[in-house]
Amino acid sequence: MAAATQHPFSAIKGKKVLMVGAGGIGCELLKTLALSGFQDIHIIDMDTIEVSNLNRQFLFRQTHVGQSKAKVARDAVLRFRPQISITPYHANVKDPEFNVDFFKQFHVVLNGLDNLDARRHVNRLCLAADVPLVESGTTGFLGQVTVHVKGKTECYECQPKPAPKTYPVCTITSTPSKFVHCIVWAKDLLFSKLFGDKNQENDLNVRSGDASSSSGHSEDVFVRKPEEDIDQYGRRVYDHVFGYNIEMALSNEETWRNRNRPRPIYVRDVLSAALSQQNGDMENTKISDDPLSVSAMVSLGLKNPQEVWSLVENSRIFLEALKLFFSKREQEVGNLSFDKDDQLAVEIVTAAANIRASSFGIPLHSLFEAKGIAGNIVHAVATTNAIIAGLIVIEAIKVLRNDTSSYRMTYCLEHPSRKMLLMPVEPFEPSKNCYVCSETPLLLEINTQRSKLRDVVEKIVKAKLGMSLPLVMHGAALLYEVGDDLDEIMVAIYSANLDKVLSELPSPITGGTILTVEDFQQELSCNINIKHREEFDEEKEPDGMILSGWTQALTTENNKNSSAGNGTSTSSQAVPIETVVDDELEILSGETATLHSGKKRKISDSSKASNTSFEEKSKRKADELELDSPIVVLEGSMEKDNGKKKRLQ
C-alpha cells in the first residue's frame, strides 16, 4: 500500500532514463515520461520523419519531414516541459559510442524499437551493463510490455524468436497459390531482373535463359535490344514472363497433376492492338525533379489506390510503368532495388503480381494492399502506442523503486480475455538455457594498446570459444571475417586488421568496448566485454590476456545446430529479404500455454508470422497475416532437397 500511495515523483527524482526509438511508441513515451516528472531523458533514434508517421507520431508535423526524429521529439516536448533535460542522439543504437559504459549511466532503459536486431543488441548491452530494460511492441490494436532485470526476470532473448517466414523457391517461380507468392515473384525476381543489377543471378534468369536457349535465342530476354522500340520491348517482356514462361511450365505435366493449371496470358489476348499502342498521356505526368513521383496511374488516369484493377488495367499499368522507367528514369535502370516509397516501382510490382495472379486463378489485390505486402508495412495506430507507453512508464517506476514483486508483463488485447483488455502476467525467471543471459557475460582482460587482433582471434575466439569460421564485430563495424565468398579487397583489409593493435583498429577496441564474435556455421554468437589491463604475469598468464565467464557447457549448448549444417550452406540462417521499414514490427503472437504454476501466459514472439492468435485471425485474412514479417525464399525444397537457403536479390 505504501508503495502505491507514495507519490511516484520520489522514485523518479534524480533518475536518468535511456529511450531507444522515437517512433510510434517513442513519441508517446517521451510525452508520458515528461508529464510523469522524469527530468533526465536520453533518446536515440537514427530515423528521419516521414509523412506516414504523422498519423500517430504526434510530436511531428508536416514541416518536420526529413528531420531527425530524436531531435524534433525533444524540441516538441520541451515546449510544454522546458525545465527538463532531454538529450537526443540522431544515431544507430548499434554504433560503438553506445557501449557498456554508456549504458551504465542509466537507471533504466526503455525500448520503443522496430526490429529484432536492435532489440537483441539493447538486451545484451543492458545485461552487460546490469541496467534494467523495459521492452515493448505494438501492431494494430495489439501490444505488449515486458520487464527484463538481470538475474530476476527472463531476458529478451530467453524466449527463442521464430525465424522469418520462408517460401520454397519453386512456389515462387512455378506454383504460386497465394497472392503473396505473386508479390515475391514480382518484387524479388521480375523487378530485380528488369531494373536491378543484371549481373545478379536469380531464378527467373536461370529459367528464362534455359528456355530461351532451347528455343534458339541465347540472349537475355530482359535486355532491351539496340534500337528496340520501347512499346515493342514492353510487349516482348510481357509475353515472355506471363505467356511463354507459363507455357513452358505447363509442359511439365507432373507439376500439374494435383494442381490447377495456370493460363498463359499474352498482350494480344488482353489488349486490343489499338489499345496496347495507345500511350498513356505522358504530357499529363507532373514534371518533377523527384523520380519517386513518376506514376503510371497518373498517366492512365487511375486515381484510387484502394481499387482492384482488372486484368486489362493491370496490363496497361505494367506496360506504361515499364515505359516510364525507360523513358523518365533511364539512368536508374540497372541499379534499382524495390522501395515501398517508389510509386512507379509499387505500380509495376502490383500490376505484375496481379497479372500472374490472374494466370494462376488467385484473387487480385489493390495497389494499397499490394504495397503493404511488398513493403512489409506494419499496421499501426496511435491509441495502442499511447496505452503501451503508459504501461512502460508504470513498469519503469516500479523498476526505479526496486519493487521487484510488482513487475508485470502486460498484454494489450483487441478482444477481452477473461474480461481483461489489459492483461498483466507475472514475469518469468531467467531461462537457464539462455545463452545470452544464463552465464555471466564474457569478460576479456587484455592490454588493448599492445595486443593485436590476431592474438584475440587465435587465442580466444578460436582456441577458447572453439569457433572455426569466426566473424568479429565492434558495433556495426566488421573487423574480421573468414569465408570463401569474400572479395579480394575485404580479404586484404581483414588480414591487415589482424596485425593491428586493438586500440588502433579502424573501430578501436578499448576498455568498455563490447566485441561481438559469431560463427555462422555453428550458429553461435556471443559478446565479450573488453577490460583494459596494463600488465600480465608471464608465468601464470602466458596468453597475456584472461577470459572469464566462459564455461564449456555454453559451447555444447549452443552448438546444437552445427551438425545440421551439411557444409553446403552459405549462411547459417535465413536472411530477411529486407529489414522492416517503418514502425513497430514485433508483436505478441498470443499462443496460450499452460505453465508451471498453472497460470496461463502468452508466449511472446518476435513475429506474427508463425503463430496466429485468435485476435489476429478475427482481424485479418489469413492470407495477409503471414506477410508482415520479412519474407525469405527457401531454395530448392521441391526439386532438390538440400536444405540450402539463399537470399534472393
Place this chain on the structure above:
Amino acid sequence: MKGEELTEQETALYDRQIRVWGVDAQRRLSKSHILVSGLRGTAIEFCKNIVLAGVGSVALNDDRPVTEEALTANFLIPSDGERVVGKSVAEICSESLKDFNPMVRVSVEKGDISCQSVDFFDKFDVVVVCCYSLAAKRMVNEKCRKLSKHVAFYTVDCRDSCGEIFVDLRNHAYTKKKLDETMECQIHYPSFEESISVPWSSLPKRLSKLYFAMRVIERFEDVENRRHGETTIADLADVLKLRTELCQANSVNESQVPDSLLERLIAGPSEFPPVCAIIGGILGQEVIKAISGKGDPIKNFFFFDAADGKGVIEDILSNP
C-alpha cells in the same frame, strides 16, 4: 458514403491506420463530430488520439483559466506564459490540437454543458465528459438519450492511479469479423442512471472493487456538493462512514470496498499521467469502434488500476 473517396493527402497520412480499420471506417471517422468536456489529462490524451485518427471535428469545453493545476497532465499547454494569459483551458488546447492534424476542425464550446438544451447535443455523434459530478453526468446522459439520433455517450474519471470509463451507446448495431466471416451484431445499453441504480447485492460476484469505490466517492462529492476530485484525505472518516451506509443499504459486505482502496483514491494526486494515457487510449479506441461500427465495443464499464495492472471490462445490468 459510397463513391466518396479519400483524398490523396488523406490516403498518405492515414496509410498505416487504414491498414488496421479499413477505408470505410476512415470515411466514417472523417464525418464524425465529437464533443469533449472537462479537459483533464485523460480527456487531453483522448483528444490527441481522435484528432490523429482523423475525425471530422472536435469541440472542446472547459472554461477554467490556465492554472498550475490544469498543467499537470496536459501536454497541449505550452509553457510560454504570454500565450495563455486570459485564455481558458479549452481555448489554449484547441490552438495546440489544431496543429496535430490540419484536416480536423477544432472549436471551443463555452458554458456549462450540463445546462444546455437537448438540441445542443444533436450536432454531435459522440459526447465525452471527463471528471464530471454525479449530477452532471446524469443530466448530460439523459439529454443525449432524448434525441432520436444515437449519440454515443462516455464518462471518464481518473483518481490517483485508477481510471474508469462508462459507455452508453443505447442500441448499437455493428459488424465484427469472426475468422473470415463478417457478423452483424446489435447490443443494448442501459443509461448511466439505470446502471448505477442496480442494487449492489444483485451485481456479479467478482465485480471490480473499483466500481464500488468510485460510486462511494462520487456519491460523497454529490451530497457534499463538491466538485470532482475535491475530496481529500481529511474526508476519509466521512467517506468511510458513507461506504458503510451504502454497503448496509445494499446488503453487501464492507470488504467489497476496502478502506485502503478508498484511502488511495482520495489521498493520491488527482491525475497520474501514465493512467491518463492508458484510459485516454482505451477511450480513443472505443470511440473509433463506435463511429466505424466495427468491432465489439466495451459494455458498459472499463476499469484500470496501475496497482495490479489489470484493465477490466464490467457489464453492469447486462439486460436492461
